[in-house]
Amino acid sequence: MDVSRFKTWRPSERVCRTIDVISYVLMIIGALGWGLVGFLGYDVMTSLFGQMTVLMRTFCGLVGIAALYDLLSLPWIVRRWEIHLHRQPAHV
Numbered sequence: 001m002d003v004s005r006f007k008t009w010r011p012s013e014r015v016c017r018t019i020d021v022i023s024y025v026l027m028i029i030g031a032l033g034w035g036l037v038g039f040l041g042y043d044v045m046t047s048l049f050g051q052m053t054v055l056m057r058t059f060c061g062l063v064g065i066a067a068l069y070d071l072l073s074l075p076w077i078v079r080r081w082e083i084h085l086h087r088q089p090a091h092v
Contacts (some may be wrong), residue, residue, distance in 0.1 A: 030063035
């Protein structure tokens with residue numbers, strides 16, 4: 001991995017990457033929570049925050065906003081993180 005390219009990030013790109021990571025972490029936490037509900041019938045969020053408290057609703061809202069952010073900004077995320085979606089032959 002060439003680490004020299006990381007030094008050239010602009011401050012706005014760092015902020016965007018930070019938002020990308022926070023959004024991704026929120027979506028993973030939300031997905032794991034729904035997986036526990038679906039497979040085990042255990043709602044970890046209700047156990048932690050209570051039944052539809054303000055904190056619970058806020059967290060659920062943040063997970064939803066994170067999902068919308070990732071969905072709508074996917075082309076920019078791919079460009080920002082230099083993700084190459086083209087398959088390379090095995091011999092290259």
